[in-house]
Amino acid sequence: MLGVWTTEQVRAAEDRLLARTPDGALMRKAAFGVATVAAAMLRDLTGGTAGRRVTLLVGAGNNGGDALWAGATLARRAVAVTAVLLSPDRAHVEGLAAFRKAGGRVAADLGDPDLVIDGIVGLSARGPLRPAAAALVERVEVPILAVDLPSGVDPDTGAVDGPAVRADVTVTFGARKPVHVLNTAHCGEVRLVDLGLAPELPDPDLITLEADDVGFAWRVPGPSDDKYTQGVTGIAAGSSTYPGAAVLSTGAAVLATSGMVRYAGWAADHVRDRWPEVVATGTVEDAGRVQAWVVGPGLGTGQTGRDVLTAVFSDGVPTCVDADGITLLAATPALWDARDPDAPVVLTPHAGEFARIAEPLGITLGADRVAAARALAKRLDAVVLLKGNATVVAAPDGRTLVNAATSSWLATAGSGDVLTGLIGALLASGLDPWLAAGCAAWLHVRSAELAAHDAPVPASLIQQAIPAAIRAARNLVADGPVKP
Numbered sequence: 001m002l003g004v005w006t007t008e009q010v011r012a013a014e015d016r017l018l019a020r021t022p023d024g025a026l027m028r029k030a031a032f033g034v035a036t037v038a039a040a041m042l043r044d045l046t047g048g049t050a051g052r053r054v055t056l057l058v059g060a061g062n063n064g065g066d067a068l069w070a071g072a073t074l075a076r077r078a079v080a081v082t083a084v085l086l087s088p089d090r091a092h093v094e095g096l097a098a099f100r101k102a103g104g105r106v107a108a109d110l111g112d113p114d115l116v117i118d119g120i121v122g123l124s125a126r127g128p129l130r131p132a133a134a135a136l137v138e139r140v141e142v143p144i145l146a147v148d149l150p151s152g153v154d155p156d157t158g159a160v161d162g163p164a165v166r167a168d169v170t171v172t173f174g175a176r177k178p179v180h181v182l183n184t185a186h187c188g189e190v191r192l193v194d195l196g197l198a199p200e201l202p203d204p205d206l207i208t209l210e211a212d213d214v215g216f217a218w219r220v221p222g223p224s225d226d227k228y229t230q231g232v233t234g235i236a237a238g239s240s241t242y243p244g245a246a247v248l249s250t251g252a253a254v255l256a257t258s259g260m261v262r263y264a265g266w267a268a269d270h271v272r273d274r275w276p277e278v279v280a281t282g283t284v285e286d287a288g289r290v291q292a293w294v295v296g297p298g299l300g301t302g303q304t305g306r307d308v309l310t311a312v313f314s315d316g317v318p319t320c321v322d323a324d325g326i327t328l329l330a331a332t333p334a335l336w337d338a339r340d341p342d343a344p345v346v347l348t349p350h351a352g353e354f355a356r357i358a359e360p361l362g363i364t365l366g367a368d369r370v371a372a373a374r375a376l377a378k379r380l381d382a383v384v385l386l387k388g389n390a391t392v393v394a395a396p397d398g399r400t401l402v403n404a405a406t407s408s409w410l411a412t413a414g415s416g417d418v419l420t421g422l423i424g425a426l427l428a429s430g431l432d433p434w435l436a437a438g439c440a441a442w443l444h445v446r447s448a449e450l451a452a453h454d455a456p457v458p459a460s461l462i463q464q465a466i467p468a469a470i471r472a473a474r475n476l477v478a479d480g481p482v483k484p
């Protein structure tokens with residue numbers, strides 16, 4: 001489990017650490033980390049470091065200071081380092097002096113570098129790159145190493161509202177900040193330099209699950225288990241228009257549990273044909289006992305859908321509501337009345353569904369996706385899994401995790417149905433609903449990665465990779481503390 005801290009939390013922790021650290025020591029440690037990664041990148045790119053060319057883009061604050069100190073280290077290793085000062089009068093004084101002393105050169109233009117280091121702006125960044133910086137960044141044709149975070153991207157929300165650096169590698173310090181999990185597309189690979197900040201950090205604002213967390217959470221059947229004791233998943237999905245959603249959701253649950261899966265709905269024959277192990281019936285009332293329901297994928301938004309949702313809620317078990325289920329709740333909030341207040345609900349909206357259900361409640365999906373998901377989770381007393389390249393999972397009590405995609409191959413029709421089946425199986429196994437949603441999101445991304453191999457992949461093949469993704473998680477089982 002990795003922790004993620006807001007810029008405010010990091011600043012406060014840094015201030016406490018700075019108070020007991022010699023002047024400049026932290027910056028030099030941070031910069032040394034940047035120089036080490038830059039040297040490794042140069043070796044990968046060009047086969048060596050001596051005589052290779054690096055250009056620093058240097059802003060007005062300490063982020064520019066980091067870049068200048070890193071440039072000084074590189075220059076001492078015979079790298080030809082050039083600094084472009086975006087605010088020459090405000091460039092970090094000690095950093096610039098060290099840089100010049102080490103043989104670094106100040107220039108007005110990019111030159112012809114092998115690598116660019118982005119020290120334009122860091123933790124204090126607000127808004128997109130300003131025009132002069134944007135013009136320089138636009139002309140970069142070589143890999144970029146971002147210092148702390150890619151400039152132009154909001155540190156706390158990962159939002160981009162204009163020109164911004166798209167880095168290949170981001171070297172951050174002390175603790176991960178929200179941008180590092182909310183916008184991996186602009187950060188590239190994120191490397192963390194340890195500054196000894198951990199003792200000063202409060203509980204993290206966000207967490208991100210790693211393989212071992214998912215493996216640890218996985219319920220493994222024991223000698224006294226049978227098909228019922230491991231949790232039975234119920235799927236209420238599909239319609240004559242969308243039988244495929246039922247097949248995909250049910251199949252994902254089948255592949256993610258060694259217990260039992262029941263299906264209730266119009267597509268019973270389709271489901272049985274594809275998944276003979278499923279106990280399929282026409283209605284929720286006839287389905288028999290389950291420990292969790294999935295309701296919504298391909299259900300339709302008419303009276304049948306309303307009746308199904310009501311029947312599922314009346315069962316009083318943990319329920320994942322997706323797709324048409326969310327649309328139904330948005331259009332007819334009275335459907336919530338059938339919910340047992342003690343039974344957890346997980347909602348899995350994409351951006352459009354989120355707007356549908358949240359806007360009437362006065363919650364808008366703006367740049368701060370974490371805040372929006374948290375607000376909706378609290379308002380509805382439900383876990384909210386907001387889909388996207390970075391999936392945000394917020395619990396009503398404020399616990400929030402982010403699951404970053406490793407590619408965008410998941411953005412394919414039917415992949416959401418696979419996710420809901422995974423969530424259903426994990427809810428039925430008795431896992432905490434927030435963790436169930438988070439583990440499902442992790443497995444979903446991992447399944448897509450295993451199935452896609454850098455090529456388009458249909459949802460049914462993502463589904464087939466679920467066992468391999470579970471194996472990947474379970475190979476690494478070990479419980480551990482939250483790491484910075």
Ligand SMILES: NC(=O)C1=CN([C@@H]2O[C@H](COP(=O)(O)OP(=O)(O)OC[C@H]3O[C@@H](n4cnc5c(N)ncnc54)[C@H](O)[C@@H]3O)[C@@H](O)[C@H]2O)[C@@H](O)CC1
Pocket residue numbers: 014018026027028030031059060061062063064066120121122123124125126127128129130133147148149152173
């Ligand atoms: N505080 C510490 O102990 C440490 C800080 N470190 C570095 O210090 C950075 C933070 O430094 P600062 O607080 O000086 O601030 P920054 O270097 O992030 O920003 C400096 C100034 O840039 C301007 N600016 C804001 N948005 C801009 C934009 N979009 N385009 C152009 N200019 C913009 C602002 O006027 C801001 O004050 C961190 O990101 C990290 O790189 C590291 O050296 C590690 C130790």
Ligand SMILES: Nc1ncnc2c1ncn2[C@@H]1O[C@H](COP(=O)(O)OP(=O)(O)O)[C@@H](O)[C@H]1O
Pocket residue numbers: 323350386387388389390391405407408409410411412413414415416417418419444
């Ligand atoms: N750009 C993207 N990168 C990575 N994952 C994405 C991206 N866009 C969507 N996804 C993921 O793909 C899935 C799509 O789900 P959904 O929108 O419900 O599709 P469908 O209804 O067709 O199943 C979600 O899990 C979402 O997080």
Ligand SMILES: [K+]
Pocket residue numbers: 063118119120121122146147148149150151
């Ligand atoms: K930066």
